Amino acid sequence: xxxxxxxxAESLSADLSSDILERLKVLAPEILTEGRSGPSINxxxxxMLVGERTVTNSEEKxxxxxxxxxxxxxxALTPSSGTLRPLQKESVNWETTQNLIIExxxxxxxxxxxxxxxxxxxLIYIDPPYNTGNxxxxxxxFQDNIKNYLEVTxxxxxxxxxxxxxxxxxxxxxxxxxxMYPRLKLARNLxxxxxxxxxxxxxxxxxxxxxxxxxxxxxxxxxxxxxxHLSTGPTAGHFLRSHETILxxxxxxxxxxxxxxxxxxxxxxxxxKRISAANPASDIQFTAGMEIxxxxxxxxxxxxxxxxxxxxxxxxxxxxxxxxxxxxxxRAGWAMKTQIESWxxxxxxxxxxxxxxxxxxxxxTGLLMYQKERSVQRPRTVLIDVASTADGSVDVEKCxxxxxxxxxxxxxxxxxxxxxxxxxxxxxxxILDFFAGSGTTAHAVMSENRDDAGNRHFVLVQLPExxxxxxxxxxxxxxxxxxxKKPRTIATLTKERVSRAGQAIRKEKSAGAPDVGFRVFKxxxxxxxxxxxxxxxxxxxxxxxxxHLKPDRTDADILHELLLKLGVELCVPIERKTVSGKHLYSVxxxxxxxxxxxxxxxxxVELLAQGIVNWYQELxxxxxxxxxxxxxxxxxxxxxxxxxxxxxxxxVANVRSL
Numbered sequence: 001x002x003x004x005x006x007x008x009a010e011s012l013s014a015d016l017s018s019d020i021l022e023r024l025k026v027l028a029p030e031i032l033t034e035g036r037s038g039p040s041i042n043x044x045x046x047x048m049l050v051g052e053r054t055v056t057n058s059e060e061k062x063x064x065x066x067x068x069x070x071x072x073x074x075x076a077l078t079p080s081s082g083t084l085r086p087l088q089k090e091s092v093n094w095e096t097t098q099n100l101i102i103e104x105x106x107x108x109x110x111x112x113x114x115x116x117x118x119x120x121x122x123l124i125y126i127d128p129p130y131n132t133g134n135x136x137x138x139x140x141x142f143q144d145n146i147k148n149y150l151e152v153t154x155x156x157x158x159x160x161x162x163x164x165x166x167x168x169x170x171x172x173x174x175x176x177x178x179x180m181y182p183r184l185k186l187a188r189n190l191x192x193x194x195x196x197x198x199x200x201x202x203x204x205x206x207x208x209x210x211x212x213x214x215x216x217x218x219x220x221x222x223x224x225x226x227x228x229h230l231s232t233g234p235t236a237g238h239f240l241r242s243h244e245t246i247l248x249x250x251x252x253x254x255x256x257x258x259x260x261x262x263x264x265x266x267x268x269x270x271x272x273k274r275i276s277a278a279n280p281a282s283d284i285q286f287t288a289g290m291e292i293x294x295x296x297x298x299x300x301x302x303x304x305x306x307x308x309x310x311x312x313x314x315x316x317x318x319x320x321x322x323x324x325x326x327x328x329x330x331r332a333g334w335a336m337k338t339q340i341e342s343w344x345x346x347x348x349x350x351x352x353x354x355x356x357x358x359x360x361x362x363x364x365t366g367l368l369m370y371q372k373e374r375s376v377q378r379p380r381t382v383l384i385d386v387a388s389t390a391d392g393s394v395d396v397e398k399c400x401x402x403x404x405x406x407x408x409x410x411x412x413x414x415x416x417x418x419x420x421x422x423x424x425x426x427x428x429x430x431i432l433d434f435f436a437g438s439g440t441t442a443h444a445v446m447s448e449n450r451d452d453a454g455n456r457h458f459v460l461v462q463l464p465e466x467x468x469x470x471x472x473x474x475x476x477x478x479x480x481x482x483x484x485k486k487p488r489t490i491a492t493l494t495k496e497r498v499s500r501a502g503q504a505i506r507k508e509k510s511a512g513a514p515d516v517g518f519r520v521f522k523x524x525x526x527x528x529x530x531x532x533x534x535x536x537x538x539x540x541x542x543x544x545x546x547x548h549l550k551p552d553r554t555d556a557d558i559l560h561e562l563l564l565k566l567g568v569e570l571c572v573p574i575e576r577k578t579v580s581g582k583h584l585y586s587v588x589x590x591x592x593x594x595x596x597x598x599x600x601x602x603x604x605v606e607l608l609a610q611g612i613v614n615w616y617q618e619l620x621x622x623x624x625x626x627x628x629x630x631x632x633x634x635x636x637x638x639x640x641x642x643x644x645x646x647x648x649x650x651x652v653a654n655v656r657s658l
Contacts, residue, residue: 093517104523425454579611590621
C-alpha cells in the first residue's frame with residue numbers, strides 16, 4: 001500500500017510540463033533524452049527536425065513581449081498543491097445540482113481543474129479587469145500562490161494589501177499581462193475541441209488582449225471580434241464611449257459548427273409588414289417558455305391577394321410552457337380567428353417550404369415578439385439593440401439588490417445570446433466563468449435552461465475579495481453584505497445573486513424547473529500536511545508528522561481533494577455505507593472507494609476488507625477502482641499489508657493511504 005505524500009503526483013494538480021513531454025514523445029521520440037532532472041528535450045535534434053524554422057528570444061520576431069512573461073508561462077505550468085473544500089451549508093440543492101461556485105484565486109482553481117475538467121468545457125465567458133487604473137489585478141506570488149491568496153483574502157495573517165493597478169505604476173500593462181497570460185493558458189486546456197471562449201474588454205487593453213489571445217489560441221482560431229453597443233456610456237476623452245468589445249476564439253476552429261443568428265424584437269405594424277413581405281410562407285408558432293398572460297390589441301398580418309394588410313385583434317390568452325391553458329377570446333373575422341388560434345397554440349401553419357423562418361411569441365411583458373431563425377444566417381459582429389449596461393443593473397435590482405452594489409453588470413440577455421450560439425440545450429454543456437463578479441453568467445445559464453428546457457451547467461470562480469465600507473465605490477456592496485450578516489466579499493454577493501435569480505426562475509416555472517442549485521467550494525491549502533519542523537521543538541514536530549492529514553479537515557474535505565487529484569468531476573454522486581462500524585464512501589459509481597476511519601485494528605481488517613470487496617462487486621465499476629485509507633489509522637504494518645492483499649486479490653489493484 002503506497003502512501004500519498006504532499007509532493008506526489010496524486011496530491012498535485014496536473015503536471016502540464018510532463019503532459020507536453022509525453023505528447024512530443026509520441027510526435028517525435030528522437031527529441032527526448034535523459035537529463036539531470038529526468039526526461040528532457042534535445043533542442044539541437046529539435047532544430048534539425050524543423051530546419052531553419054526556429055527563433056530565439058534574443059532574435060527579432062513578431063509577438064508580444066513584456067517583463068515577466070517567462071515567469072508567467074512557468075507559473076501556468078507549475079502544479080498546484082491546493083485543494084477545494086466543500087461548503088455545503090452555503091450551497092443550494094447540494095445533493096442534486098450539477099452547478100458549481102468556487103471561492104478562490106482563479107489561477108489556482110484553473111490548475112486544480114486540469115485533471116477533472118480538462119477538455120470538457122463547451123463555453124468560457126469572462127469579463128476580466130479592464131485595467132482602467134481603478135480595478136484590482138491579482139498580485140501573483142510566484143513562490144507560493146496559495147499562501148499569497150490566503151494572505152490577500154485575510155484568511156491568514158500576512159499583511160498583503162489589496163490595491164488597484166493604478167496608471168502611476170511603472171508596470172501598469174506588465175502587471176495586467178502577467179495576471180492574464182497564465183490564466184488564459186490554463187483556460188484553453190479546459191475547452192473541448194469544439195469549445196469557444198468569449199472575453200469582454202474595452203479600449204484600455206483590447207489591442208494587447210487580441211495579440212495575447214492570438215498567441216495562446218492561435219491566430220487561425222480567432223472567430224471574430226464583436227462590438228457590443230452599450231447605448232450609453234461614460235465619457236472617454238474626446239468621445240462618449242458607447243461600445244465594448246468581445247473577442248471570440250475557438251480551441252479548434254475547424255471543429256466549431258457555424259453559429260445560427262437568432263435576432264428579434266417587438267412586433268410593430270412596420271416590423272410585421274417587413275417580415276410578412278420578406279417571408280410570405282412563414283411557419284408562425286409560439287415558443288415554449290414560462291407562464292404568460294396577455295390581452296389588449298395585437299397586430300397580425302393578413303394576406304389579401306398580393307397585398308399585405310394589418311388586422312387589429314382584441315382578445316386575451318394564457319400560456320404555460322408553450323401550451324394554451326385558457327380559451328382564447330378573439331374578435332375578428334372567422335378565417336382570421338382560426339389562423340390566429342393556430343399560431344397561439346403552436347401549430348404549424350405556413351409550412352409550404354418545410355422550413356421555419358419566423359416565430360411569433362409573447363414576451364413576459366405581454367408584447368407580441370418575433371424571432372428569426374435561419375440556418376443560412378450568421379450572427380452579426382455588431383450587437384445592436386441586444387441590451388445595455390442599464391439592463392444589467394435592472395437584472396440585478398430585480399433580484400433584490402440596491403443600486404450601486406454592482407457597477408456596470410453585464411445584462412443577462414447579452415450572455416444568454418452567446419450561450420444560445422454555442423451550446424446544445426440537451427448536451428449537458430458546461431459553461432465556465434472564472435471572473436464571475438455579479439454572477440450574470442450563472443443567471444443567463446439558468447434563464448436559457450428555463451426557456452428551452454435545457455440542461456446546461458455553470459461553473460463560476462470568484463476571488464473572495466474584501467469590500468471596504470470606507471471606500472465610496474464599495475460602500476453600497478459592503479453595507480449590503482452587512483445587511484445579510486455575511487462576510488464583506490465579492491464572492492458573497494456572487495452567491496447571493498445566483499441564489500436569488502434561481503429562486504425567481506423556479507417560481508416562474510414550478511413544473512419541470514431547471515437546475516437552479518449550486519455547490520460551493522473554497523480554495524485552501526492541501527489536506528495533506530507538509531513537513532514544517534519547529535526547530536525549537538523537534539520532538540513534538542516529529543510526533544505530529546506521524547499523522548499525515550491536517551486535524552481540522554473533515555472526511556468531505558479529503559474526499560473532494562481526492563476527486564480533483566484523481567480527475568473526477570466535483571458533482572459526481574457520493575454514496576455512503578457502514579461496514580464493521582467504519583464509514584465507507586463510493587464516488588462516481590465505484591471509481592473511488594474510501595475509508596477514512598481514524599483507527600483500524602488487525603482484528604477489524606478481515607471484515608472491513610470483505611465489506612469493501614462486496615460493495616465493489618455490487619457497484620461493478622467499468623474502469624479501475626482506487627481504494628484510499630488514512631495511513632495513521634492502521635494498528636501496524638501487518639494490518640495494512642493484509643487489507644491491501646485482500647483487496648488486490650479481488651480486483652482492487654490501486655490501494656493508497658494518506
